[in-house]
Each structure stands twice: as structure tokens, then as C-alpha cells.
Amino acid sequence: MRKAIGSIAMVAWLLGYVAVAAVVGDRIASEHWAWKLLYFPIVGLSWVLPLKPLLRWMHAKDGPRESPDV
Numbered sequence: 329m330r331k332a333i334g335s336i337a338m339v340a341w342l343l344g345y346v347a348v349a350a351v352v353g354d355r356i357a358s359e360h361w362a363w364k365l366l367y368f369p370i371v372g373l374s375w376v377l378p379l380k381p382l383l384r385w386m387h388a389k390d391g392p393r394e395s396p397d398v
Contacts, residue, residue, distance in 0.1 A: 330386055330388075331386050334382055334385065334386035335386075338379060338383075341379065341382075342375065345375050349371045349375075352371075353367065353368065353371065356368075
């Protein structure tokens with residue numbers, strides 16, 4: 329269940345991130361080449377940083393469950 333929820337959250341995050349990065353990138357396209365040189369590599373690699381905690385949570389092992397005393 330954790331992986332399904334995480335996958336949906338990851339796709340939602342990526343869709344939003346790509347939309348914002350595309351809008352800002354479109355505005356940067358008419359700027360000086362140095363701004364493009366800075367913007368595109370940073371944006372291209374920084375999407376993964378906010379996903380690290382989500383990925384860690386998705387792949388975490390559940391602790392041992394206590395069995396009920398019968």
C-alpha cells in the first residue's frame with residue numbers, strides 16, 4: 329500500500345514540477361545564455377531532492393508486529 333501511495337504522490341509531484349519548470353524555462357529562453365546555462369542543469373537535477381524522503385518512506389521495512397495474546 330505504501331508503494332502505491334508513494335507512486336501516486338511521485339507522479340503528482342513530477343507533473344507539478346515539470347509544469348513550473350517549463351513555464352519558468354520558457355521565460356528564461358529569451359534571456360542571456362548564462363542564465364540558461366545555470367537554470368537548466370539545476371532544474372534538471374534538483375527534482376530528485378524533494379523525492380528522497382518519499383522514496384525512503386516507500387522502501388522502509390515495517391517493524392515486527394506484536395502478536396495478540398490469546
